[in-house]
Amino acid sequence: MLSTSDQAMIQLAATQLVDDFLSKAIGELRHLPAKSQLYSFLQYAQNYSPDIVMDEFVIRQRERALKAEETSRNPQYRNLAEWYGMLQSDYQRGRLAQLAEAHLPPEPEKPKKGSENMQEELTQYKQARKHWQALRAERLAKLYPLYARHVAYHMLYNYACIENSESTRR
Amino acid sequence: MKAIQTDVYAQMDRYLDARWPNSKKLGQTLYTVFGGQENTGMAQMRRLQNIVATAVRFYDITDYVKNQMGKEVGSQRNKQRYWTAIPNGYNQMTGTLVIEDLEQLLNTAQDLAKSDPHLCPYTLAIYLAKGWIRQVMAEYLFQRAIQEG
Numbered sequence: 432m433l434s435t436s437d438q439a440m441i442q443l444a445a446t447q448l449v450d451d452f453l454s455k456a457i458g459e460l461r462h463l464p465a466k467s468q469l470y471s472f473l474q475y476a477q478n479y480s481p482d483i484v485m486d487e488f489v490i491r492q493r494e495r496a497l498k499a500e501e502t503s504r505n506p507q508y509r510n511l512a513e514w515y516g517m518l519q520s521d522y523q524r525g526r527l528a529q530l531a532e533a534h535l536p537p538e539p540e541k542p543k544k545g546s547e548n549m550q551e552e553l554t555q556y557k558q559a560r561k562h563w564q565a566l567r568a569e570r571l572a573k574l575y576p577l578y579a580r581h582v583a584y585h586m587l588y589n590y591a592c593i594e595n596s597e598s599t600r601r
Numbered sequence: 602m603k604a605i606q607t608d609v610y611a612q613m614d615r616y617l618d619a620r621w622p623n624s625k626k627l628g629q630t631l632y633t634v635f636g637g638q639e640n641t642g643m644a645q646m647r648r649l650q651n652i653v654a655t656a657v658r659f660y661d662i663t664d665y666v667k668n669q670m671g672k673e674v675g676s677q678r679n680k681q682r683y684w685t686a687i688p689n690g691y692n693q694m695t696g697t698l699v700i701e702d703l704e705q706l707l708n709t710a711q712d713l714a715k716s717d718p719h720l721c722p723y724t725l726a727i728y729l730a731k732g733w734i735r736q737v738m739a740e741y742l743f744q745r746a747i748q749e750g
Contacts, residue, residue, distance in 0.1 A: 435723045442660050466671065584664040587671020588696070591685045594674050595694055 433573060437530070441574055444526035445581030452517050453589055457506040460593045464514050468492070469583045472518075476579030481571045484579075485522055489515050518582075522571070527578055531570045538563055609713050609720060610728070616709055617732040624733055627702060628740025630688045634695045637745035645669070645683055646741055649699075653734040659726045663703050670696040706730055 433441070456463060475488045493515035500508035521527045532538070539559035542552035635642025652665045670684040684696035691698065710725035 435721045438658055438660065439723065460674070466674065469671075580664055581660065584667040584671065587674065588667035588700075590674040591667075591670035591694060591696065595685060595687070 433577065437574070438577065440530050441527075441578050442581050444521070444530055445578050446585045447526060448517060448521050449582060449585045449589060452514055455513065456510045460590060460597060462505075462507045462510055463590065463593075464511050464586075466587065466590070468511070468514075469586055473579055473583040477576050480568070481522060481575040482568065484575065485519060489518050489522075493519065522575075527571075527574065531567055531574055535563065535566050535570065609716060609725065612713055613709075613725065613729055613732070617729065617736065620705075620733075621736055623702070624736035625740045627698065628737045629744055630691070630698065631695065631737065632741050632744035632748070634686050634688050635683055635741075637749050641681065642683055643745075646738065650734050650738050653730050656727055656730070659703075659707060659723045659730065662730055663700055666696045666699050666703075670694065702733065703730065706733055 453463075472484075472488065475484045479487070493512055496508045496511035496515060499505070500512060517525075539556055542549065542556055546552055631646065635646055637643055649662075649665065653662055656662050666684065673680075673682050673685045685694050687694055688698070693701075706729040707722070707726045710729055711722040714720040714722040714725055
């Protein structure tokens with residue numbers, strides 16, 4: 432069970448990601464990631480570990496969007512590539528990553544070159560780093576399903592608001 | 602339960618009593634949007650009530666409303682809209698009105714939780730939400746009874 436402060440921080444990280452994306456994205460609703468994309472992301476996040484979500488869904492979808500953008504120049508693909516890029520970087524080094532790492536011991540530092548026991552230190556470093564990464568992955572696996580829910584639902588909420596303002600303008 | 606915590610729960614009950622007119626108005630508004638048909642709008646209200654009653658996380662409630670609003674995006678023009686409908690006399694969508702009420706409850710819970718570091722604002726907010734939905738649902742059902750006999 433996640434602590435309530437973790438839950439609040441995840442909600443904040445997820446809604447900020449969506450708000451940041453929408454402030455950069457090309458405005459109209461038809462150019463934003465389709466609802467089916469959001470639900471697929473949600474399905475992946477509920478059923479698989481975050482590294483699988485990244486490798487098999489987010490990164491793949493981003494590559495497809497980048498390729499499609501090259502050929503068609505449709506702003507929807509640019510938005511889609513941006514969207515998956517932001518999800519990827521939030522996971523790797525953004526707010527979500529910081530939140531996951533907040534309760535972990537500090538990341539092991541690489542031994543400096545020129546040390547006497549370089550080989551031994553390097554082996555120790557590799558082991559320590561592997562252990563740290565396993566801890567990080569474990570924590571992210573706890574956070575990610577909830578994060579994905581907040582991301583998808585906040586995005587859907589914003590779609591409703593955008594659609595409403597588009598229909599008011601017309 | 603410590604005395605200070607008992608006091609906080611008493612304060613929350615007083616707050617809910619004080620905001621009853623708002624909840625009454627929201628219940629009336631929701632009746633105008635959802636109607637009283639058991640298989641359509643009424644089901645949406647029952648689901649909201651159920652989500653609030655069983656929520657373990659406060660944001661489960663807002664997530665539910667956001668998801669329902671999103672589901673209606675891009676749907677056919679002649680399809681009935683509930684959460685994205687704009688009720689008469691308002692310039693906001695039904696879902697936004699509900700989310701704003703929930704945000705007010707969370708703000709109140711956060712203020713009350715400041716009195717004791719052991720109190721969790723989200724737990725208090727769920728308590729407030731449970732009281733809030735009882736008020737809203739009671740008014741919604743009352744409107745249904747008087748308007749549909």
